[in-house]
Amino acid sequence: MTLNISIADPSDREKWDNYVLNHPSGTVFHLTAWKDVIEKSFGHKSIYLITEKQGKICGIFPVFEIKSLLFGHFFISIPFAEIGGPLADNKETEQALIKKASNMTNSHNAQYLEIRNRKEMPGLKTKSLYYNFRKQISPDHDENLKAIPRKSRAMVRNAIKKGLVSETGRHLLPEFYKILALNYHRLGTPIFPKKFFKNFLAEYKENAGILLVKTREGKLAAAVLFFIYQEQMVPYYAGSDFSYRRLGPNDFMYWELMKLAVEKKCTIFDYGRSKEGTGSFSFKKHWGFTPRPLAYQYHLAKAKELPNLSPANPKYRKKIRMWQKMPHTLTKCLGPFISKNLA
Numbered sequence: 001m002t003l004n005i006s007i008a009d010p011s012d013r014e015k016w017d018n019y020v021l022n023h024p025s026g027t028v029f030h031l032t033a034w035k036d037v038i039e040k041s042f043g044h045k046s047i048y049l050i051t052e053k054q055g056k057i058c059g060i061f062p063v064f065e066i067k068s069l070l071f072g073h074f075f076i077s078i079p080f081a082e083i084g085g086p087l088a089d090n091k092e093t094e095q096a097l098i099k100k101a102s103n104m105t106n107s108h109n110a111q112y113l114e115i116r117n118r119k120e121m122p123g124l125k126t127k128s129l130y131y132n133f134r135k136q137i138s139p140d141h142d143e144n145l146k147a148i149p150r151k152s153r154a155m156v157r158n159a160i161k162k163g164l165v166s167e168t169g170r171h172l173l174p175e176f177y178k179i180l181a182l183n184y185h186r187l188g189t190p191i192f193p194k195k196f197f198k199n200f201l202a203e204y205k206e207n208a209g210i211l212l213v214k215t216r217e218g219k220l221a222a223a224v225l226f227f228i229y230q231e232q233m234v235p236y237y238a239g240s241d242f243s244y245r246r247l248g249p250n251d252f253m254y255w256e257l258m259k260l261a262v263e264k265k266c267t268i269f270d271y272g273r274s275k276e277g278t279g280s281f282s283f284k285k286h287w288g289f290t291p292r293p294l295a296y297q298y299h300l301a302k303a304k305e306l307p308n309l310s311p312a313n314p315k316y317r318k319k320i321r322m323w324q325k326m327p328h329t330l331t332k333c334l335g336p337f338i339s340k341n342l343a
Helices: 010-022 032-042 091-107 141-147 150-161 170-187 194-207 242-247 249-263 279-286 314-325 328-339
Strands: 005-007 045-053 056-068 072-077 112-117 125-127 130-136 165-168 208-214 220-229 232-240 268-275 291-293 295-300
Touching (some): 032 045, 045 091, 141 249, 170 208, 170 328, 220 242, 232 242, 242 249, 279 291
Parallel strands (some): 072 112, 232 268
Antiparallel strands (some): 005 045, 045 056, 056 072, 112 295, 125 295, 130 268, 220 232
């Protein structure tokens, strides 16, 4: 039977989100709130594919079209997200959605379609770049602390001893953005506009928040923007002031977030993605989380080889060093114009 695949419209929002929430592979990124944030923050065009059977959704595929002078013309599921790709009732529907998106990529004369999958799907070229770190947590704080390997647990206790404190609230956006911009500059990465994070808080409402870490003297040390999805705590954008690293602000921040996860009745702590060989990859392993490879897959249209927009690409090293040497105030002004296409 040929499936009828159409483009979702505003009247499909509730059905779409209910399907995501009830699908075993659904994520915080598949929700229409993510679509709204990207459209409002950057103006990228979304083409959300949906298929129904007897009036009931049996598959969805969230896709965005990106047109960039710097990085070209491509389709992606989903920009700025760790996971994307189709959700479907069965493999037949899943493959039909992929075929539809691939044909769309071809007809729009784009370079490629990128699908961010947790597991590899057949018929697509695969790039192993990121690993995910997630595990179950206990409802008991003491058990969670004991589950952290000795060295990282010692960093948490040292941070508590040194007087670090945390605060949680949506009103902390200015402080969060200040610490994130500082961290991005140190890493040589263009910062996103502040409205990007403001839109996350507005669209996800009580399911998004900010946790801030300060020193005993009240100085900003670290901050994280997190999501709560289906009893999962998902810290996503985070940064810290490198000058306070001896105090262990990152270890303390994630410990405080894990405590908050328990209070919010979460059973999964999802540390997100990291590239192998990076500091964040090692940090998460040292916290006792097992890395699991993600399958970023591609349908190549005009492109002849797999794209590589990662900062780890050697061709970006010179640009990264140049960005790091630029005045911080200048990078805060220029960053939002570049980062909108770093999907």
